[in-house]
Amino acid sequence: MKKIGVAACAALLMVSGVTSTAAGPLQRGCLQSDRPGATRSMCGCIQAVADGMLKRGDQRKAARFFRDPHSAQEIRTSRSQRDKRFWQEYRAFGDRVEQVCSAYR
Secondary structure, eight states: OHHHHHHHHHHHHHHHOOOOSSOOHHHHHHHHSOOTTOOHHHHHHHHHHHHHHSOHHHHHHHHHHHHOHHHHHHHHTOOOHHHHHHHHHHHHHHHHHHHHHGGGO
16 A cells, blocks of 8 residues: 555655645655755655655655765664665665656656
8 A cells, every 4th residue: 555655655756746735754854964966856756755754753864864974874884674674665665766766857
């Protein structure tokens, strides 16, 4: 069900250019970052993919990477099973964002 939701949401975003009015943690983090590609459309697309793939707590954890990129490295190199699981899911999320949101670059 979540995979269908991601595809449907991404398709809606791509066709209409509309982003969610209720910004999630990744969308807020993205918009508040100083990255030049952090547009409303791109950040909305990232959040739409996150909504379909990541739990809310994992979204908050990933959103911290915008403020503190080094924390991503700490999690990536952690020996914790929880961090390893998160990193695998985060990598899959990143791959999906590249596929779905590339039109917003």
